Amino acid sequence: MxxxxxxxxxxxxxxxxxxxxxxxxxxxxxxxxxxxxxxxxxxxxxxxxxxxPPFRFRVIFKQMEFVGVNSIFVVLITGTFTGMVFALQSYHGFKMFGGESLVGATVALGVTRELGPVFTALMVTGRVGSAMTAELGTMKVTEQIDALHTMSVNPIHYLVMPRIVAAIVMLPVLTIVSDFVGILGGYFVGVELMKINSGIFIAKIVEFVELEDIFNGLIKAACFGLILSLIGCYKGIRTTGGAEGVGKATTQSVVLSSVTIFISDYFLTSFMF
Amino acid sequence: MIKLIKICKSFKGQKVLDNLDLKIEPEKITVIIGRSGGGKSVLLKHIIGLIKPDSGQVLVNGVDTAKLNDKELNEIRKVFGMLFQDAALFDSMTVGENVAFPLKEHTKLSKKEIDEIVEEKLLAVDLKNVTHKMPSELSGGMRKRVGLARAIALNPKIVLFDEPTTGLDPIMCEGIDNLVINTQRHTKATFVVISHDIRSTFKIAHKVAMLYKGKIIKIGTPEEIRLSNNPVVKRFIG
Missing domain, CATH: 1.20.5 (Single alpha-helices involved in coiled-coils or other helix-helix interfaces)
Structure with a gap:
């Protein structure tokens, strides 16, 4: 019936x-x-x-090196130029009504609250999130993940958990680096190239930027680390269809992580600030 | 030791195993033969709990593995070793680290003791001076040997082989066959081998089971299989 x-x-x-x-x-x-x-x-x-237990510190440290130490160079470059271009655009904007003295504070606030965490997360997504999906995806299609199961080792414990922990810990560290070089880049453009008074530039940063701005930016970075590693691992361990499947999963992982980072950034910002 | 009772398994509506019954004799080499894509690997993965049946029982030492949770399943799996079709070695580890992996995970042996066992297992599969090589530096036959060394590292009571000779040249196939026979003789473990290589099957098997349309249609000694009147078996073994 x-x-x-x-x-x-x-x-x-x-x-x-x-x-x-x-x-x-x-x-x-x-x-x-x-x-x-x-x-x-x-x-x-x-x-x-x-x-x-076991807590797998060795695997976690190895992943921290991959996520953090090996991403330093790319974060230094993007962070510096983000701060520089932001200072340049702010200078031209503020100059229209004589507010050039606010360039330093604007760059510092923008970098610590938004640009530092978001651009760092996007760069790490491109470099690390994609690699996580590709590595785990290849392990899936070549039966290496099944091999872990047969050896009584849980793949989530051995492969996923260390990557998530490493990304949550290292994204804030990378963001601190990005914040620092971003403000330094802004200082270089504002003070050295656009001839804003150095004392005023720094004084306004000290006046307007609070520790909470930096701290909230780091919390955002940790959330983005969770998002990119979780999605990177998820797409990896669900990969099917050989080499072509690995390629598709990697693309999907980067796109989904990036979009999720932007969406969650809005909600985190509205909640924090 | 291993008993499969009325196992049914379908993927996307397509029946792969259909009320399959099979009893594997302990301390013997049982080879399961059948057509490519006929469900042999699915059957093997049921035995070690990588796939759960839609219905039926998979009894290992009297325990129905189909009903176990992940933790209980992991305990049962410690009596197993498995050699995958393409060996499934971990790309990011050296040969030595691959063989040492189960020992590091499940024993409290010192590094020196583990290194000694790794050497011993690699020698058992006729490999020397490969400990520091990466899997990508090895030939297909060598990879399978390393896979076998890893599978027997913990001296398992049951070893499963997923098409151990596929993709190898005849000389290499013979080498793997001899290795399977000698290892089983030496370890006295229960070996379950999936194959469609008839020559190899008759060389290594104590028992042969023929899988056809999701069922075991014939099981017996190699001699009994050779003399079988079943038309499907006759056609398959040529």
Whole structure:
């Protein structure tokens, strides 16, 4: 009886183009909800493994080196030029009404609150998040993850948890570096090139920037670290379809992480400031 | 020791295993033969709990692994070793680190003791001076040997092989066959081998089981399989 009625509904759906249209339109939402659910379950599982021995410090330190130390150069470059271009644009804007003295404070606030954490996270997503997906994806399609299972080692414990911990710890560290060189770049453009008084430039930074601005920026960075590593690992361990599948998963991981970072940035900002 | 009872498994509506029954004899080499894509690897992954059946029981030492949670399953898996089709060595580790991996994870042996066992296991699979090489520097046959050394590192009671000779030349196949026979003789473990290589099957097997359309249609000694009147078995073994 139940089978007949579901069969009847399915036939009706086949005939009714409106129902088919609604089904087609709704499918991406259903997939998005399913994916979100799986990502949250992965987060819960990784979190519980953080508390269970063995604690795998060696693997975590190795990942911290990969996420943090090896990303320093790219963060230095992007951080410096972000601060420089921001100072340049602010100078031209403030000059229109004689407010050049505020360039230092504007750059420092912008960099510590937004540009430092967000650009660092985007650069790390491109360099580290993609590598996480590609590495775990390759391990999945070459049965290395199955091999871990057969050796009684949980892949979430061995592969996912250390990557998430490393990203959460190292993103704020990288952001501190980015904040510092960003303000330094802004100082160089404002004081050395645009000839703003050095004392005023620094005094306004001290006057307007509070420790809370820097601290909230670092909390954001930790959240972005969680997002990029969680999505990077999720896409990796769900990879199917050989080399082509690894390529697709890596692209999806970078796009999804970047979009999620921007969306969460808005909500974190509205909550914090 | 291993018993599969009325196992059913479907993927996306397609039935791969259909009320399959199979009993694996302990301390023997059982080879499961069948067509490519016929569900042999799926069957092997049921035995070690990588795939759970839709229905039926997978009994290992009397315990139904299909009903166990991850933690309980991990305990049961400690009696297993598995050699994957492409060896599934960890790319980021050296050969020595690959073989040492299960020992580091599940024993409290010192580094020196682990190094000695790694050397011993690599020698057992006829490999010398490869400890510091990366898997990418090895040939297909050598990778399988390292995979076997890793699989037997903890002296498991059951070793599973997923098509150990696929993709190897005839000389290398013979080498792997001899290795399987000698290792089983030496360890007295239960070996379950998936294969579609008939020559190799008849060389190494104590028992042969034929998988066809999701069921074991014939099981017996190599001689019994050779003399079988079952038309599918006859056609398959040529």
């Amino acid at each position: 139940g089978y007949e009625s579901s069969n009847h509904r399915s036939n009706e759906a086949d005939r009714n183009p409106m129902i088919r249209l609604l089904e087609l339109a709704g499918r991406p939402f259903i997939i998005a909800v399913e994916e979100s659910g799986r990502i949250i379950l992965l987060l819960i599982s990784a979190s519980t493994w953080m508390l269970r």
